Amino acid sequence: MEIADKLHGQAGRVQTKHRLYRLMIIQRPLWFQTKFPNPHSLSLSGRWATIGVIALMSLTETPLETDAMLTEVTRTRDFPSLAGITYLNSAAEGIPPLAVGQALQQYFADKQLGMDGRERHASQWNAAKKLVAEFYGLTAGEVTICSCSSEAYNLAAAALQLQAGDEVVINDLDFPAGATPWLQPTCPATVKVWRSRAGALNVADLLPLLGPKTRLVTTSLVSFFNGYKLCLPEIIVAVRKHSPALVSVDVTQALGRIPLDLNDVDLIVSSTHKWILASHGGGLIGVPAKRAAAWTVPAGGWFNLQDAFGPQRFEQAVSLPGAAGFTVGMPNYPAVYAIRAGLEYIRGVGLSAINAAAQPLTEACLDELTRLPIELLTPRDTSAIAGILAFRHPRAEQIQQQLRSQNIHVMSHAGRLRIAIHGYNTAQDIEKLLRELRVALK
């Protein structure tokens, strides 16, 4: 049976539930936003007319659009560049919806106002932070936006001021951004590597690495390498029980694809150009208020300082504690506009709806991959995966080329092929991939 047929009943039920929700709550603001990306540009009469239309729609409940991202119509409308391609590489680069392009154009329009544009930049900044906070389960005061995950981790390393004898636990499924600041010759701490077995990180293997000297356990929630998804609550319990360490979690490969529970994480970091469908140049930081003092970044700058322009400015520099200290200078506003739009779009679709649509595809694909002559790197336990599947093959590069010749986009990197499945992917995408993969493996 084809994957589309196998999943049909399930997807139908999920879509009906989410369509009802969307009809009631989401589509009016989304519709409004698409039609009028810049409400400031409307004349007074235009604004009144818009309010009238929205009020009328509230009364009639007229459906103007269906499940953004999850149906053929909305996919074609919001992601026109996906037409004709099988795009399975969102773990490298997400495809932004048109709303993100409009946000970037809006940035340009606002920037053209010179200093007068700053008020508008500030309102996008506040809106973006509010969204980040919502996705992280924190308040807006507990989050900020810097320029990339790597910058975030370097600032975090500066904040910790580790000494000789301190210990940091990294793992062999992590992306270099979170693992390498502690490996620099200038970092006096001892680094311990939590090694994966059969593609999974087991708590039992973490325990012997924890002790009174452990200052930090740093990990990704979903591995960029093989897609393994940690059982975070279990890890946090173990760390709290066996060490005084802080826990930092990189959610780059999870945010925008799966619902998150980041309760009791001490530092949250994410890049912005993948699953949240925004642009490059962003790093989303979350620091719960109770950990603000522990993550006070001792960096020069001004945006991060308590009184950067006060009378004492040439005598002392006092950093803002917590998240605020991670944005050292003028925010990267183009990215901020895109992040606002990307997160708003994802929120409009809903993380549970995205996951409900994409997870069965991921699981069906994994199931088929287990039957192929490849070295599967992703664990088979479907509760420990999100949107990424990976495998090795001696001819990986050639296979990727062959898939690409059929307009199928997957990642060939770090010695493996990686497939990434987002809400805009379809059963037909997976079927086409598997069909061509079988041919390429012959």
Ligand SMILES: Cc1ncc(COP(=O)(O)O)c(C=O)c1O
């Ligand atoms: C888990 C993870 N973190 C971070 C990054 C990117 O880091 P940066 O934002 O510094 O480019 C990636 C990119 O692939 C990633 O997979």
